[in-house]
Amino acid sequence: DSGVTQTPKHLITATGQRVTLRCSPRSGDLSVYWYQQSLDQGLQFLIHYYNGEERAKGNILERFSAQQFPDLHSELNLSSLELGDSALYFCASSVDGGGHYFGPGTRLTVL
């Protein structure tokens, strides 16, 4: 158990819908990262927040957004969902930007 929690574990929704994925980092970690894992793209960095501020963006679509709240939990919002958004979404946290500790992931299925 990494200490990073993610909810929900599974999410099934339809195209065009909006969903919110939630992540709680390990106690004491100020950094939260979001990654997308699909079969054809591997693990792709989406976005990084540090203590409530956005620090880096990767290949994140404009339909996706994230935020980190004062209690350090983070939410990833995915809107206007498409079939191709079906993937595993992982949250990770770290204290010093080195080793990332990953949560169990949210499996998103868009029908």
Add this chain to the structure above:
Amino acid sequence: QQQVKQSPQSLIVQKGGISIINCAYENTAFDYFPWYQQFPGKGPALLIAIRPDVSEKKEGRFTISFNKSAKQFSLHIMDSQPGDSATYFCAGIIQGAQKLVFGQGTRLTINP
């Protein structure tokens, strides 16, 4: 220049053998190289990591060998066990940039 290339894509090793997974990177600004182990349906778990000023790091049966001049590093799993069967990812990170760049992954199967 951000890529990390990993090989092989899949690997089958007999129980008790040595599993070797190789990675190569292009960006010399990477300053931290972790390896992750992922079981089906689970998140990647940090296994072992190395910084480029060290040529080798060993933790139990897992060893990272690092060749800075060749921009290559590898994971060796000694005395491989069926429980080691998983997908392994190498990665590089520029700590200032704060994001992991992953290799494509290696699916390791240890036959009993």
